[in-house]
Amino acid sequence: MANLSLVALIKKWQNYMDKILKDIVLYDYFRSSASYRVRIALNLKGIEAKQIAINLKPGEDAQHSEQYKAINPQGRVPYFCDGDFHLGQSPAILEYLEENYPEPALLPANSQAKAYVRQLAAIIGCDVHPLNNLSVLKYLKTEFNADEAAISKWYSTWITGGFEAFEVFLVNNHSNGQFCFGDGVTLADLYLVPQVYNARRFNVDLSPYPTIQSIEAHCLTLEAFRQAAP
Numbered sequence: 006m007a008n009l010s011l012v013a014l015i016k017k018w019q020n021y022m023d024k025i026l027k028d029i030v031l032y033d034y035f036r037s038s039a040s041y042r043v044r045i046a047l048n049l050k051g052i053e054a055k056q057i058a059i060n061l062k063p064g065e066d067a068q069h070s071e072q073y074k075a076i077n078p079q080g081r082v083p084y085f086c087d088g089d090f091h092l093g094q095s096p097a098i099l100e101y102l103e104e105n106y107p108e109p110a111l112l113p114a115n116s117q118a119k120a121y122v123r124q125l126a127a128i129i130g131c132d133v134h135p136l137n138n139l140s141v142l143k144y145l146k147t148e149f150n151a152d153e154a155a156i157s158k159w160y161s162t163w164i165t166g167g168f169e170a171f172e173v174f175l176v177n178n179h180s181n182g183q184f185c186f187g188d189g190v191t192l193a194d195l196y197l198v199p200q201v202y203n204a205r206r207f208n209v210d211l212s213p214y215p216t217i218q219s220i221e222a223h224c225l226t227l228e229a230f231r232q233a234a235p
């Protein structure tokens with residue numbers, strides 16, 4: 006009897022571990038725009054992921070907890086697990102999703118078009134977002150005594166610089182005002198819409214960027230974007 010229940014217990018444990026190992030998990034935070042990109046991709050590709058919230062709110066700082074750092078040593082979100090394969094950094098996660106869950110494609114097939122879309126994504130992912138990250142803002146406050154006004158100025162400076170160029174690229178390349186490129190969603194839209202959300206949070210004036218605003222408005226009519234929104 007005792008042996009039988011031990012076997013049952015082991016079986017139960019094995020089932021549980023199998024489930025965890027096969028699960029797709031996304032560690033994220035609702036306001037994290039890097040996580041928002043990944044949430045949109047998961048929705049578009051119809052991938053069900055278990056979301057685990059890491060509370061980035063100053064004072065909570067769950068990203069720096071020992072427990073979370075044991076999962077993601079970088080202490081940032083998003084962090085993605087496909088079974089026992091674990092991955093940080095939204096660009097890497099998005100590329101992984103694109104290769105392993107190719108439908109619908111988020112990159113055009115043509116290599117020049119693909120490079121153009123990646124360029125747009127990189128304006129935000131490499132040049133805007135990293136400068137406005139939570140840890141950067143915290144550093145400005147604690148190390149340079151930056152007050153709220155200075156932080157806002159810093160924040161809008163990098164968004165404005167990025168959006169100015171982004172808008173010109175969109176216009177010069179004849180964006181249809183619904184998507185950054187062509188007539189469907191690409192990675193560029195996944196980077197743009199969350200960044201516009203950040204801009205709105207910090208009251209950045211978006212009036213000089215009508216195409217960006219129009220793309221945001223259109224993308225937010227799509228269920229995959231709406232459900233991923235903070």
Ligand SMILES: N[C@@H](CCC(=O)N[C@@H](CS)C(=O)NCC(=O)O)C(=O)O
Pocket residue numbers: 036037038039040061068080081082083093094095096130138139140141
């Ligand atoms: N390059 C990374 C950036 C990730 C990142 O910095 N995420 C922010 C939230 S959007 C974060 O976790 N910040 C925590 C912190 O700065 O302490 C990516 O694209 O995944």
